[in-house]
Amino acid sequence: MKQRITLKQIALAFNVSIATVSKALKDSHEISISTKQKIQEYALQHNYRPNRIALSLLNKKTKTIGVIMPSILNPFFVKTFSGIEQIANEKGYNVITIVSHGKLDKEIASVNMLENGLIDGLLISLSEETESKQHFKHLEEFIENAGPIVMFDRISDSVITDKVIVDDFNCAYKATEHLIKTGCKHISVVSTLKNVGIIKLRINGYLKALEDYKLPVNKKIITLIKPEYDFETEIKTMLDYQNVDAIIGLEEFSAVEAMVIAQDRGYTIPDDISIISFTSSDFFKYTKPSITCINQHSVFMGKTATEILISKIEQPQDADPVFETRTIKTTLIERNSTKPLVIK
Amino acid sequence: MKQRITLKQIALAFNVSIATVSKALKDSHEISISTKQKIQEYALQHNYRPNRIALSLLNKKTKTIGVIMPSILNPFFVKTFSGIEQIANEKGYNVITIVSHGKLDKEIASVNMLENGLIDGLLISLSEETESKQHFKHLEEFIENAGPIVMFDRISDSVITDKVIVDDFNCAYKATEHLIKTGCKHISVVSTLKNVGIIKLRINGYLKALEDYKLPVNKKIITLIKPEYDFETEIKTMLDYQNVDAIIGLEEFSAVEAMVIAQDRGYTIPDDISIISFTSSDFFKYTKPSITCINQHSVFMGKTATEILISKIEQPQDADPVFETRTIKTTLIERNSTKPLVIK
DNA sequence: CTGAAAGCGCTTACAG
DNA sequence: CTGAAAGCGCTTACAG
Structure with missing residues (x-):
């Protein structure tokens, strides 16, 4: 060369x-x-x-944004990333991506590493550990020293900045309501995540629906399975010892695994047990039965977050900082893992 | 701020x-x-x-690599990217990602844009159009002016550089052989890609297996469906007018869609029709029946490509350029969409 | 022990 | 119409 x-x-x-x-x-x-x-x-x-580096030094703008996500092997983040990449590219920005693997120290190291003039702004979805330990100093420092941040999906109310979220409370409510209206009474919630804001919101939405429809709460079928526990054992135990006629999977994996386990144990879907999943992937139309789901429109979420970030980067320095939280609507896609509506 | x-x-x-x-x-x-x-x-x-930008200008090294891929909404590329990100991060490199969406002009623009000192080296998987038009000038220019390139998966023999590939010929051969040994005689190949080197290699592997086992070739069941054609119609037509007892899907989508269409038409899998898919995703264990597949170990491919690239970046300037092509082995994962072995 | 100078590759206000 | 100078933020060989 x-x-x-x-x-x-x-x-x-x-x-x-x-x-x-x-x-x-x-x-x-x-x-x-x-x-x-x-x-x-x-x-x-x-x-x-x-030479772009020379120009960056001169202009103090790199035309590059950073993205930090807990995972990339998860359809939600893949699709969000796709939206981010599209908009960034349209607007002439490069994208640097770092995966935090759910770890706080990795997240801190990444944020710090990007805090040196490399990027004009940051998109971040918090790691599980960041949320559970409620540690946000690295983010506040970044905003103070390096540039704007837009948080998406896994956010924290403690950090004052722009946010893009899914209406988790309401869509869990809608999912639960849908199951109730198809005749389910013993609705389980299954997740492999726990100390994460969005999971709490979803559970609250679920609980509110039960309350509104005057159904009792059975805490034993709210199954939040820590990584160190065996998913299959937990689900089998629940199915064997509890009365369950529906399962809401809070992520792809939980829903499809729970469905397969239930089928293996002889349950018919949806007659014995109905299934609804949160998802960002189209894959659930290929399972047998195909799975009814709450689509999170994650590409759109990525696009929205990126548009906000770039507009913040490009707005005049002296503009008043006004922060917004944008909520992305979700859609319930009915497929064959739930029964037809009976009430109303 | x-x-x-x-x-x-x-x-x-x-x-x-x-x-x-x-x-x-x-x-x-x-x-x-x-x-x-x-x-x-x-x-x-x-x-x-x-300030990292100032340091980059000084050292003429940015500790950043670029990745250009045809798509990110495809498990193969997602997993490869995951491998890339892991190694890059370990070695202290940032990753800038651009999606070419299968378009040559987007790919050229991206390569050119990265040819200005922003990155120390480039990982690329060619767009469909690049392969079909056999246009590689942008890559040669990059190597000439900007730094090393490692091509992965969708490569071209015309470009002299390091490459990491899957042993497409052999794994298509193995898949075909497996079907033959389970008693299939009318084996179809289905793909939505056409003018791509890896697809040609896979078809050649398939043809060689037919030849070796003295099975006749029926060109009407080698179904390469262009994007402008309707996948479903093409598959239905093939199933209705041709004798088919097995389908090899050259990508995830083709396999699972073909299976669903066959099932809808009343065929039983695998008794009437066996299915094997190329894949990088674990999802096929959740379909009914679960799908036998050729696993491409794409995370490993991403890691390998990145290791090679970084070693090239960090080797002394005056080192002799020796290029290698590394082949990643694949694994056949037997599941329920194929019959048990009968011969041997 | 400390600092002036040159330089990485560029731009722009200013002088000629 | 052309160029010298200053500067973006840093490092390093050299002088003092």
Whole structure:
């Protein structure tokens, strides 16, 4: 690999100053047409490209945003990322992605590492540990020193910034209500996440629906399974010892695994047990039966978060900081893992 | 947001030179302990972080790599990306990701855009259009001007650089052989991709297996469906007018869609029709029946490609360029969409 | 032990 | 019409 050509080299080639070359390549009216012509031609021939790093240093803008997510092997984050990438690209921004793997220290290290002029702003969805330990200093420092942050999905109310969320309370409510209206009375909630705000909201929505429809709460079928426990054992135990006629899976994995376990134990879906899943993937139309789900429109969430971030980056420095929290609507997609509506 | 603190400001605060501050923060033995102490403390308090852009300009290394892929909404690329991110992070590199959406012009624009000092090297999986039009000038230019490239999965033999691939010929051969040994004779191949090297290799592997086992080739059941055609119609037509007792899906979507369509038409899987899919996702264990597949170990592919790229980036400039092509082994995972082995 | 200088690649206000 | 100078934030070889 030979070195990239620079203004200096072009200047040398024509025995003019670097400033002249710079202006010529910008087609400045200050420079004579003949000079511009020969310089431009030479630059083209030699594949000149302005060094972006030098420009970043000059402008104090890198036209790059950062994205920190707990995982990338999860359809929700993949789709959100896809939305982020689309908008960033449209607006001429590059995207640097870091996965926190649910770990606070990884998240802190990543945020700190990006706090050095590399990016103009940050999109972040908090790691589980960050939420459970309620540690946000790294984020506040970033906002203080480096640039705007937009939080998406896994957010914290303690951090004052822009946020994009799903209406978790309401969509859990709707899912529960749907099951109730199809005749279910013993509705279980299953998740592999626990100390995460969105999970709490979903459970609250579920509880509210039970309350509104005057159904009793059975805490033993609210099954939040810690990573160190065996998912299959927990679900089997619940199915064997509790009365369950519906399961709401709070993420893809929980729903489909629970369904398979129930089927293995001889339950018919949806007649014996109905299933609803939160999801961002289209895959659930291919299971047998296909699974009814709450679609979170995660591509749109990614797009929205990125639009907000870039508008914050590009707004004048002295603008009043006004923060907003945008809520993305969800859709219930009825498929074959739930029974037809009976009430109303 | 207040401005990040710089060496200049620290220097000002203590009335010393910028050079002194720089050395003090590096704990240089040239600087007196007392000076170092006060400067280090001040820097810590004020959250000083060396500006990475300035360092990049100085060192001509950005510690950032680029990744260009045709898609991110595809389990294969998601998993590969996950492997890339892991290794890059371990080695202290950032990752900038761009999706080409299968378009040559998007790919060219992306490569050009990254050819300006922003990244130290590039990982790329070619877009469909790049392969079909056999246009590689942008890649050669990048290598010439900007840094090393490692191609993965969708590669081209015309570009002289490092490559990481799946043994597509052999694994298609193995899949076909497996079907033959379970008693299938009319084996169809279905794909939504066409002018892509890996697809051609897979088809060649398939044809070789038919030849070796002395089975006739029926070109009408090699179904490569262009995006402008309707997948469902094409599959239905094939099932209705051709004799088919097995389907090899060359990507996730093709396999699962074909299976669902066959089931809807009353075929039993695997008794009437067996299914094997190429895949990178675990999802196929949840379909009914679960789908036998060729696992491409894509996380490993991503890791391998990144290791090669970083070693190329970090090797001395004057090292002899030796290029390698690494082949990732695949595994056949038997599930319930294929019959038990009958021969041998 | 400390600092001035040159330089990474660029831009722009200013002088000539 | 062209160029010298200053500067973005940093490092390092060299001088004092």
